[in-house]
Amino acid sequence: MLSLEDLFVVALVWGIVIILAWFLSRYLLTVFTGAKSRLDRFFLPIENFIYFLAGVDSTEKMGWKEYFKALFYLNIAQAVLAFFILMFQQNLPLNPMHYPGMSWSLAFNTVLSFSSNTNLQHYNGETTLSYLSQMSAIQFLQFTSAATGLAAGVAVLRGFAGKAKTIGNFYFDYVRSLTRVLLPLTFVATIVLIALGVPQSLGGYSSIPTLQRDAYEILYKGPIASLVSIMQLGTNGGGYFGANSAYPLQNPTQISDFFEIGLMMFIPTSILFLFGRMVGDNREGRTLFLAAYVIYGIDLLLAFLPATQIGRGMEVRFGSTASVFWTVTTTAFTTGSVNASLSAFNPVVILTGFFGMLIQAAPGGKGVGAMYLLMYIIVTIFLVGLMAGRTPEYLGIKIEGRDVKLAVAAFLTHPIIILVPTVVAFVIGAEKTIGLTTNSIGFTKVFYEYTTAAANNGSDFLGASANTVFFNVTTGVVMWLGRFLPMLFMLAIADSVAIRKRTPSQGLKTGNLSFVIILVVSIFILTVLTFFPFLVLGPILQFLQGFKTGFGGVVLGL
Amino acid sequence: MKGVKRISTAARLTLISVVICGLIFPLVMTGIGQVALPWQSNGSQVYFENRSIGSELISQNFSAPVFFHPRNNSASGVDPDITLSYATSQIPRIHNATGISESFLNATLQKYRQYTLFFFGTPYVNVLNVNLFLVASYPTIYSPYVQ
Numbered sequence: 206m207l208s209l210e211d212l213f214v215v216a217l218v219w220g221i222v223i224i225l226a227w228f229l230s231r232y233l234l235t236v237f238t239g240a241k242s243r244l245d246r247f248f249l250p251i252e253n254f255i256y257f258l259a260g261v262d263s264t265e266k267m268g269w270k271e272y273f274k275a276l277f278y279l280n281i282a283q284a285v286l287a288f289f290i291l292m293f294q295q296n297l298p299l300n301p302m303h304y305p306g307m308s309w310s311l312a313f314n315t316v317l318s319f320s321s322n323t324n325l326q327h328y329n330g331e332t333t334l335s336y337l338s339q340m341s342a343i344q345f346l347q348f349t350s351a352a353t354g355l356a357a358g359v360a361v362l363r364g365f366a367g368k369a370k371t372i373g374n375f376y377f378d379y380v381r382s383l384t385r386v387l388l389p390l391t392f393v394a395t396i397v398l399i400a401l402g403v404p405q406s407l408g409g410y411s412s413i414p415t416l417q418r419d420a421y422e423i424l425y426k427g428p429i430a431s432l433v434s435i436m437q438l439g440t441n442g443g444g445y446f447g448a449n450s451a452y453p454l455q456n457p458t459q460i461s462d463f464f465e466i467g468l469m470m471f472i473p474t475s476i477l478f479l480f481g482r483m484v485g486d487n488r489e490g491r492t493l494f495l496a497a498y499v500i501y502g503i504d505l506l507l508a509f510l511p512a513t514q515i516g517r518g519m520e521v522r523f524g525s526t527a528s529v530f531w532t533v534t535t536t537a538f539t540t541g542s543v544n545a546s547l548s549a550f551n552p553v554v555i556l557t558g559f560f561g562m563l564i565q566a567a568p569g570g571k572g573v574g575a576m577y578l579l580m581y582i583i584v585t586i587f588l589v590g591l592m593a594g595r596t597p598e599y600l601g602i603k604i605e606g607r608d609v610k611l612a613v614a615a616f617l618t619h620p621i622i623i624l625v626p627t628v629v630a631f632v633i634g635a636e637k638t639i640g641l642t643t644n645s646i647g648f649t650k651v652f653y654e655y656t657t658a659a660a661n662n663g664s665d666f667l668g669a670s671a672n673t674v675f676f677n678v679t680t681g682v683v684m685w686l687g688r689f690l691p692m693l694f695m696l697a698i699a700d701s702v703a704i705r706k707r708t709p710s711q712g713l714k715t716g717n718l719s720f721v722i723i724l725v726v727s728i729f730i731l732t733v734l735t736f737f738p739f740l741v742l743g744p745i746l747q748f749l750q751g752f753k754t755g756f757g758g759v760v761l762g763l
Numbered sequence: 764m765k766g767v768k769r770i771s772t773a774a775r776l777t778l779i780s781v782v783i784c785g786l787i788f789p790l791v792m793t794g795i796g797q798v799a800l801p802w803q804s805n806g807s808q809v810y811f812e813n814r815s816i817g818s819e820l821i822s823q824n825f826s827a828p829v830f831f832h833p834r835n836n837s838a839s840g841v842d843p844d845i846t847l848s849y850a851t852s853q854i855p856r857i858h859n860a861t862g863i864s865e866s867f868l869n870a871t872l873q874k875y876r877q878y879t880l881f882f883f884g885t886p887y888v889n890v891l892n893v894n895l896f897l898v899a900s901y902p903t904i905y906s907p908y909v910q
Contacts, residue, residue, distance in 0.1 A: 210883050259776040260768075274769060282773040286781060345785030376776070383780070388788065395792045396799075402820060405796035405804045413808075415817045416894060418910040420824040422817045422841075424806045431792040451838035453820035454806065459879065517836050521844040521887045524879025546838040 207509040211526045215505060218463055218530075222470045229471065230478035230490075236385045237359045237378065238369070238483075248384055255380050263377040269700035272360060273693050275375040276353060280689075283349050284316040287342040291315055291334075300335035301409040307333070314677035319346035321688035322354050322570060324436070324443025324541050324663035325654075325680060327672040331425045331446050336407055339445060344432045348391075351439025351571060352382035357692045358476060358572020364699025365579055365600065366483035367707060372700050386472070387439065394434035394468055401464065402457035403430040429454055437468035440570040442541030442663040450531075450544040451520050462527050462544060469540040472571040480575055484600060488716030493578045495721045500567035500728065501537045504557040508533045511551040518549025529554060532664075536561030539570040541663025547653075548666065552748040555649065559740060562660035563619070563732045570661060576695050582715070583612040583698070585727040589713055599715060601707040608698050615694040620735045622683045623659045627652050627739070635675045639667065645750060649743035654680060659687035809891060811898070811909070819843070823891055827908050828860040830897075833890045847876055847886035850893070861904050863897070871896055 235242045256263050267275065290297065291312040295305050307315065311327055318325045319342070330339065356378035364372040399405050406426040415422050429445045433455055436443055446452035456462055477497060481490020508529050519528050528545040535542055536558040547555065561567060566577035582599060587609045590597030597604040630636060630651050631643065641647035650666040657665050658680040667676070714720060733740075796804035808815040817823060822833040822841045831853055834845050854868045875888045875896070898905040 210880055214880060255776075255779055258779055259772055261772055261776070275772075278769050278773040279776055282770075282777040283780065286777055340789040341781055341785035344789055345781050348784035348788075349780050379776075383784065388784075391788070392792070396795065399792075399796045399800045399803050402803050402807050404806045405793050406806070407793055408805065413815055413817045414910055415823040416811060416891065416898065416909055417823065417825050417827060417830060418908055420826075420910075422821055422823055424808070424818050424821065426806050428789040428793055430796065430804075431789045446839075448839040453839060453841060453843055454818070457807070457820050459881065518838050520838055520842050521834075521846055521885075522842075522877075522879065524885045526880060526884065544838070549838065 207506060208526075211509055211530075214463070214526055215530060218467055218470075222467045222474060226471055226475035227478055229475035230482055233359075233386065233475060233479045234482045236381050237363070237373075237479075239377070244385070248381075252380050252384055255384075256376065259376070261376040263374055263380070265374055266371040267374050269372060269693075269696040272372055272375045272700075273689075273696050276357060276379075276692070277689060279375075279379070280320050280350075280353060283346060284320045287316045287319065287346055288312050290342040291338055294335040294338045297335070297337050299337035299340070299407070302335065304333060304335050310674045310677040311672055314681040316342070316346070317681035317684050318658075318663065319343060319441070319443060320350050321661050321684040322350040322439070322441055322573075323658060323661040323684045323688070324441045325658055325665055325684065326443050326447070326663070327667075327669055327677060329447030329669050330444065331410075331427075336427060339432060340428055343443065344428070344435060347432070347435045347439050347441040347443065348383065348387055351387055351435065351441060352379050354440075354570055354572040355382040355386065355472070355476075356572070357696065358574070358576045359479075361576045361579060361695045361699040362476070362480050362483055364696075364703035365602075366480070366485075367600070367602070367703055367705075368483065368485065370704050372696060372703055387435065390438055390471075391431070391434045394438060395430045397464060398430040398434055398461065401461040402454075403433055403461065404454055405430040425454060433465070434468065436542060437465045437540065438472060440469055440473060440538050440540040442535065442539075444542060447668060450542045451546065453520075453522075456544055459522060459527060462523055462531065465542070466527075466531055466534050469534060469538045469542070470568075473538050473568045473574045476572060476575045477568060477578075486716060489600065492715055492717075492721055492724070493575060494568075495718070496724045496728070497566060497568035497574070497578060499721065499725050500560070500564060501533070504533050504537055504560050504567070505530070508554045508557040511553050518546030520545060533557055533561065535664055536662060537567050537569075539565060539574070539660050539662045541657060541665075543664050547664065552649075552744040552751065555653070556740065556744040556748070558664070559653070559656060559736075559744065560732075562656050562662045563736050564728055565619070565660050566728070573661075573692070577615075577691070580612045580615050580691070580695060581728050581731070582724060583608055584616060584731065585724050586713060586715075587612075588727065589723065593713075595712055598710055598712040601710045602702050602705050608702065611694045611698050615691040616731070618690045618694075619659055619687065622686050623652075623655045623736075624739060626679050626683055627655045630655075630675070630679070633675075635673075638673055639670050639676070645743060645746040649747055652739055652743045655683055658683040661688055809895065811895065817891075819889065819891060825890065825894060828856055829905065829908055830894045831857065831888075831890050843891060844877075844887045844889050847872060847888060850888050850890075861901070863901060863904070867900075868897075871900075 292306045360372040408426045450456040477494040478490045481487040531544045568574045586597045806818045822843045879885045
């Protein structure tokens, strides 16, 4: 059960982050509307120099096809560069450990993973990657994929808000995401993390004789703090270490743990408020915020239900509260970093993780989480419109057949790219090649793998054990489809509603509490119904089997 | 023609991004870390007789019966801490191996006790710090066991 201590900690972290996110949303509004700001004197010359070097016009209005092409081409170019860095790191500088290059399939998986903001890792960074790869492939893609997600999310919000009559310009959004949002925030976060004990060094990995005679340890000193700060702020989640944020050098204390939880929540939460500011009616942002946080809160309550003991797979310094809080948050925000081994948790905690990733909007990753909320709103308004027999409307815009079709296409992308490869993996027996058994536990792990890939989350059970050509290639493709297809569909809707006529709303009011409830219920019905049979075969069956063997008492905290 | 332009723009913006985010940023942060917070930046190393014996944050291999032992089946494999109850269960073994009184060992654990939620939660201790304190308190007993 949720204890008072758990409640206190969650309330404290939520309170601080939500207040700061509210202020950040005010800043983001000036950043993305291009309103005059005192910071222009510092940032504008830098940004104009970048536009000049890249040869782009940041003021040109883009249609959805143009916006998407600019975004997609850039992501391909970045993935190609990172691919070559990873494959040929042995011939490049900053490799004091002389690690060899990655195999093609692992490098393929890794670049698709990091460029899609997923950060699924089929390798252990500390024993695989050179310093240059950690910085110029991994951290680089963590920054650029975060900027891409932020840009696409803001463009969709801008279209729906309608004030600008356009979805904007990709280069403007991308460059400003980096210069005015991600780099300054990451700069501060890196310094805080170093102060809390996360290393930032290029001094090489040394073997040190420890206190007891004839005992040694390898001290992995590297550019860790700068990577951890962008991986959390950018809801990337891919760690410097294979053990991710369970590894003490990536997350040394409880304070760093709660700080990192706050970092993952910060930007996605502020984007929800940003929407209200863009529309010019804070109630509309409040609807997104409440819907997302109600679902996130339900997940947390469920996850705290079983009594979790400090046991195998959990770090003592975090205890059970911080481990459960982290695991729910990392899936709710689709970050994917972990601070404990997922095998340590009760199936109920894993189930709430599935909810977070299947919904992707509770609150979801930065930018794209809000985008998915708008997708759910369109589908919900359409359903409610059908039931009430009225023309569906949102923010005074008539929702047309094309909008609904595109929103449903975005929604259906997810089940298709999760369920089809999961089934294929079992049909061809791929689970056996990585040492899994065909039972509820094995099923949970493979189903989780494709869910985390499609949701661009990145937390996983399999880790380096899934470094096979089959899993590398299939999850790689799933990650890119899960990333770019919904973006394409949602940009298309946003572009057409941006210029559509708006009339004062006749229909359903969306800025009030009753709509929040309708939205939450409809999100649960839509996603849970879609995935229910698979959840039953995985974590639910595992839970019930636990009951049979007397595990049930522990599960219910009896 | 438009396609060629788009590819060239993508390539140029990629190079600009990698220089800023993938090189300048981590290198500048490394510089700041090394100058302003050198102890943390280099892995929070603990010193014994003026030489580094590794990071305070990383579990060490303690296998001799005279030491508190870590618990290396947790998530990272290098968890530096153990719960107070697990530490207390090791007291009789250390007492038998060293002759140090159980009340002193208990007091040592209390001295280094921390909580998983600041003031509440599960109490635990850092294994290296506790062992270092024992070594410093009883140098003659421990000298055959340290390097």
